[in-house]
Amino acid sequence: IVQAISQNSRCQPKVAQDLRKSFIDSLEEDIRDFLINEAELHTYDDLTKVNPVTPSTVLKCLQARYSAKVFYTHAGCTLVALNPFQPIPDLYSLDVMREYHSAPQPQEFKPHIFIVAEEAYRNVQGQVEPMNQSLVYSGESGAGKTWTSRCLMKYYATVAASSQKCQDTVEKIERRVLGSNPIMEAFGNACTLRNSNSSRFGKYIQLQLNGSQLLVGASVQTFLLEKTRVAFQAPNERNFHIFYQMMKGATGKQRLEWMLPLDQDFAWLPHAEKTLEGKYCTSRMCLLKHEKRNLRRHLACVDYCSLSLFMLCAGFLQKTADLLQVPLDELQSCLTVRTLRAGKQNVLKLCSQSECSVRRDCLAKVIYAQLFDWLVTFINNSMCADRSMWCNFIGLLDVYGFECFLLNNLEQLCINYANEKLQQHFVAHYLKAQQEEYVTEGLQWSFIRYQDNQGCLDLIEGSPSSIFSLLNEECRLNRASDAKQFCVRLQKELSHNASISWDKFSKQPHFTVAHYADKVSYQIEGMMEKNKDPVPPELISLLQNSQDSLLHSLFADGDHESEGLRGHSKVVTVISKFRNSLESLMKILHSTTPHYTRCIKPNPDCRPLTFKREEVITQLEACGIVETINISAAGFPIRIPYGNFLQRYGLITNTRLTVQMNQSNSPEMSNQAVLGSAVEDVLNVVLKRRASNSTLSPDDNNNMVHCGRTKVFLTHSLLEMLEVHRNRVRSQKAFCIQCCWRRYQNRQRNLKRQAATRLQAGVRSWLVRREIRKWHKAASVIQTKWRRWRVWMDALAEAELDDAEDFIENEASSALPKLDRLLKERGSVQLSSIQEPVMVRGWPIGLAMASPPSITVSLTATGFQRIMSMMACLKIPFRNGEYKVKTNQFDQGVASIRAQPRGSIKVHLQRSPLLYADMHPVHKTDVVTGFNQILLERP
Numbered sequence: 001i002v003q004a005i006s007q008n009s010r011c012q013p014k015v016a017q018d019l020r021k022s023f024i025d026s027l028e029e030d031i032r033d034f035l036i037n038e039a040e041l042h043t044y045d046d047l048t049k050v051n052p053v054t055p056s057t058v059l060k061c062l063q064a065r066y067s068a069k070v071f072y073t074h075a076g077c078t079l080v081a082l083n084p085f086q087p088i089p090d091l092y093s094l095d096v097m098r099e100y101h102s103a104p105q106p107q108e109f110k111p112h113i114f115i116v117a118e119e120a121y122r123n124v125q126g127q128v129e130p131m132n133q134s135l136v137y138s139g140e141s142g143a144g145k146t147w148t149s150r151c152l153m154k155y156y157a158t159v160a161a162s163s164q165k166c167q168d169t170v171e172k173i174e175r176r177v178l179g180s181n182p183i184m185e186a187f188g189n190a191c192t193l194r195n196s197n198s199s200r201f202g203k204y205i206q207l208q209l210n211g212s213q214l215l216v217g218a219s220v221q222t223f224l225l226e227k228t229r230v231a232f233q234a235p236n237e238r239n240f241h242i243f244y245q246m247m248k249g250a251t252g253k254q255r256l257e258w259m260l261p262l263d264q265d266f267a268w269l270p271h272a273e274k275t276l277e278g279k280y281c282t283s284r285m286c287l288l289k290h291e292k293r294n295l296r297r298h299l300a301c302v303d304y305c306s307l308s309l310f311m312l313c314a315g316f317l318q319k320t321a322d323l324l325q326v327p328l329d330e331l332q333s334c335l336t337v338r339t340l341r342a343g344k345q346n347v348l349k350l351c352s353q354s355e356c357s358v359r360r361d362c363l364a365k366v367i368y369a370q371l372f373d374w375l376v377t378f379i380n381n382s383m384c385a386d387r388s389m390w391c392n393f394i395g396l397l398d399v400y401g402f403e404c405f406l407l408n409n410l411e412q413l414c415i416n417y418a419n420e421k422l423q424q425h426f427v428a429h430y431l432k433a434q435q436e437e438y439v440t441e442g443l444q445w446s447f448i449r450y451q452d453n454q455g456c457l458d459l460i461e462g463s464p465s466s467i468f469s470l471l472n473e474e475c476r477l478n479r480a481s482d483a484k485q486f487c488v489r490l491q492k493e494l495s496h497n498a499s500i501s502w503d504k505f506s507k508q509p510h511f512t513v514a515h516y517a518d519k520v521s522y523q524i525e526g527m528m529e530k531n532k533d534p535v536p537p538e539l540i541s542l543l544q545n546s547q548d549s550l551l552h553s554l555f556a557d558g559d560h561e562s563e564g565l566r567g568h569s570k571v572v573t574v575i576s577k578f579r580n581s582l583e584s585l586m587k588i589l590h591s592t593t594p595h596y597t598r599c600i601k602p603n604p605d606c607r608p609l610t611f612k613r614e615e616v617i618t619q620l621e622a623c624g625i626v627e628t629i630n631i632s633a634a635g636f637p638i639r640i641p642y643g644n645f646l647q648r649y650g651l652i653t654n655t656r657l658t659v660q661m662n663q664s665n666s667p668e669m670s671n672q673a674v675l676g677s678a679v680e681d682v683l684n685v686v687l688k689r690r691a692s693n694s695t696l697s698p699d700d701n702n703n704m705v706h707c708g709r710t711k712v713f714l715t716h717s718l719l720e721m722l723e724v725h726r727n728r729v730r731s732q733k734a735f736c737i738q739c740c741w742r743r744y745q746n747r748q749r750n751l752k753r754q755a756a757t758r759l760q761a762g763v764r765s766w767l768v769r770r771e772i773r774k775w776h777k778a779a780s781v782i783q784t785k786w787r788r789w790r791v792w793m794d795a796l797a798e799a800e801l802d803d804a805e806d807f808i809e810n811e812a813s814s815a816l817p818k819l820d821r822l823l824k825e826r827g828s829v830q831l832s833s834i835q836e837p838v839m840v841r842g843w844p845i846g847l848a849m850a851s852p853p854s855i856t857v858s859l860t861a862t863g864f865q866r867i868m869s870m871m872a873c874l875k876i877p878f879r880n881g882e883y884k885v886k887t888n889q890f891d892q893g894v895a896s897i898r899a900q901p902r903g904s905i906k907v908h909l910q911r912s913p914l915l916y917a918d919m920h921p922v923h924k925t926d927v928v929t930g931f932n933q934i935l936l937e938r939p
């Protein structure tokens with residue numbers, strides 16, 4: 001339908017309108033089932049969550065998000081960017097950049113181009129192989145590729161900028177990179193029907209990073225500049241911006257110097273009245289002074305040369321000759337006389353009027369193409385860092401999206417060929433990565449089905465015969481090209497390939513290629529000429545002899561192949577050049593980690609916040625987004641290691657702890673079995689419950705989950721179910737724990753009350769008194785000895801000194817060690833407190849208490865618990881502080897004990913709570929909930 005709409009939209013608007021209506025009707029029917037909860041569609045930040053994945057459901061989801069002003073959506077491994085066509089406040093601000101850059105997990109943020117940028121940057125930082133990154137963004141004209149490119153450059157210029165401000169040019173490279181954009185756009189962009197600032201060339205920008213991941217340089221590689229635009233613009237389209245900027249910006253003096261008439265309408269500069277997007281300016285490029293001067297001088301030359309093109313087109317031959325600094329007669333003869341080779345002799349032939357026009361256009365195109373290349377080289381020279389200064393790069397590839405117009409020719413064939421290559425790379429990259437993981441995890445691979453476009457690529461570029469090879473062959477033959485003849489040749493040689501077909505009813509010579517995105521019919525008329533892109537040799541030698549230094553240098557090096565200078569067998573065709581540059585680009589892509597972004601243009605008129613379904617669905621088809629989602633969703637996009645899975649979802653079936661224990665002492669393979677079955681238990685519970693109240697059958701399990709060697713592979717829908725169940729079980733458990741805790745507290749309170757009474761009555765009278773009795777006994781022994789000693793001392797005072805000394809020595813040797821031992825046994829027990837043992841700062845059952853901050857306890861964990869309770873019950877005075885704890889559970893720990901309001905004591909054990917698993921029921925709960933505090937209360 002979409003194809004029919006686009007084919008009829010110009011010639012038969014009524015038919016197209018009817019088709020569009022029926023298309024929209026069919027959409028509604030198709031997605032009715034899906035849209036049960038339409039209000040929530042905009043919350044799907046990943047299109048792989050859409051179920052079922054069809055173009056219409058994806059479309060509806062994107063539309064809902066677009067209406068909610070959400071412009072980025074993940075599509076599995078790619079990002080879909082919808083163009084809002086109006087600036088969105090704070091979507092790309094510096095703060096947002098910093099937020100994404102500093103987030104520990106940017107993926108958890110809302111989808112954004114900065115997530116892709118940050119992921120690539122972190123890959124470089126993490127030195128994950130392959131370290132170099134490529135960010136590929138494709139889409140049709142006006143979809144937002146250039147915008148994306150600017151955003152990414154700004155992002156890297158912000159996050160990868162050096163914080164040190166020094167004079168060195170290298171520090172300012174980020175400004176150079178950003179500043180080169182307007183110049184490139186001035187020369188390479190033009191106002192087209194589809195985009196007022198359309199890039200007419202493809203580019204790969206390489207941002208060079210040093211070992212500290214700071215931006216130190218950049219380089220640009222360009223592809224397929226649409227140089228025909230210099231001489232021919234489609235109705236209502238414009239030439240390259242630079243010409244208009246130059247006309248507008250020229251001062252009176254320059255006009256005089258350039259001999260530019262004020263009121264002249266140039267045929268090559270249509271619609272000069274339209275306003276432009278921007279203006280190039282060298283000051284933004286942050287160059288050194290001499291570089292700036294150099295660039296300005298050269299740009300003036302460029303302008304000069306460009307200007308000559310106007311003059312050329314307007315037929316001002318004298319002025320053109322003056323500006324190009326070539327002799328007028330030579331210019332004239334180049335444009336009007338053709339040199340033919342007849343044997344060894346040259347024959348001059350006067351050209352027809354149309355041939356003269358072709359030559360004039362050719363001169364303009366060749367100058368512009370060379371100037372553009374020169375500009376790219378100049379920019380590269382000013383931005384590119386020395387190879388020794390950078391070690392990694394992030395490449396930004398801005399490629400034209402798939403194109404299918406009413407009339408398609410060589411340009412579209414090249415563009416669509418490039419897209420086929422990228423699609424193949426994309427599929428191969430992601431499927432390869434997935435396949436590798438599935439194989440290592442022992443998963444079956446066959447369930448992923450995808451469209452292989454190798455057949456189409458073989459048709460276009462394969463050997464021995466393909467469209468390209470036949471086209472090149474045709475161009476190398478020294479004969480006038482005949483479209484019909486070539487069409488017959490194609491039919492003869494390529495009809496075995498299923499990707500090519502011909503419309504029997506079409507009178508025009510053509511061929512239709514079934515691309516991965518759509519079928520495109522290419523007209524053959526003019527294709528060979530475009531492929532040859534002939535440049536008369538006279539023109540080249542004319543420009544080589546120019547007195548203008550820039551022009552002279554552009555053509556002096558002699559690698560400009562013109563039709564006469566190169567042998568026919570060596571013709572370097574447009575296709576060959578494009579293919580070569582694409583090959584080198586693909587080589588780079590293969591050696592980097594790619595990140596794909598699909599830019600979508602929501603309406604053809606560039607109207608802000610307007611979403612046209614048929615427009616979007618065509619693009620979704622063209623960029624193979626449904627295919628991409630299917631690739632991402634066909635497998636299991638969620639991969640969770642067993643340990644993490646059971647930790648998170650084990651509570652659904654209470655399998656967590658047992659499995660963890662088994663895991664620690666069983667070999668790896670049996671672990672996997674144990675873990676796998678534990679996971680299955682969990683999933684079975686979830687899936688059965690789900691199946692009981694929905695259409696899902698338990699057989700669907702295989703499509704939603706797979707247990708690999710180390711990970712569980714899940715689909716998004718299963719993950720959602722798991723989350724729902726987990727939350728439900730958690731709230732149930734939390735409620736139970738609360739009830740238990742209250743019950744336990746009540747019981748504790750009662751028990752403590754009883755224990756306290758008993759302790760006060762029993763323990764105080766028995767335990768304490770027994771000790772007191774012991775101490776009394778010891779004290780009386782010491783006192784007796786002391787008294788005896790004093791008596792002896794008194795007696796000795798009267799006796800002779802020598803005898804006395806002997807006596808003391810004998811007595812002390814037996815009495816003092818005893819006293820010493822007692823003191824040692826009771827720590828800081830003092831003689832004076834023997835009479836009042838309750839007030840002694842010691843504890844009868846093995847607790848020796850010195851002054852805080854240290855209590856040394858040597859007992860079991862339960863014993864410690866009991867001690868603390870007793871202390872509380874007996875109102876033993878203690879101070880808040882840190883106490884050393886020694887139990888049989890661990891060597892040495894620290895407990896901080898704090899008195900709480902209402903007489904309770906809070907003991908905080910600074911140890912892994914798992915060690916207390918056998919202490920008390922409450923601690924077990926604590927293990928589960930992750931608390932490690934014990935609350936003990938005084939009666």
Ligand SMILES: Nc1ncnc2c1ncn2[C@@H]1O[C@H](COP(=O)(O)OP(=O)(O)OP(=O)(O)O)[C@@H](O)[C@H]1O
Nearest residue numbers: 083085086087141142143144145146147195198199
């Ligand atoms: N994210 C965005 N926010 C606001 N406006 C945007 C955004 N993306 C694109 N635009 C607008 O859309 C216009 C077209 O975008 P852009 O020039 O980037 O398209 P493109 O894909 O590069 O087209 P082409 O292939 O023709 O060069 C821009 O001029 C800009 O005004």
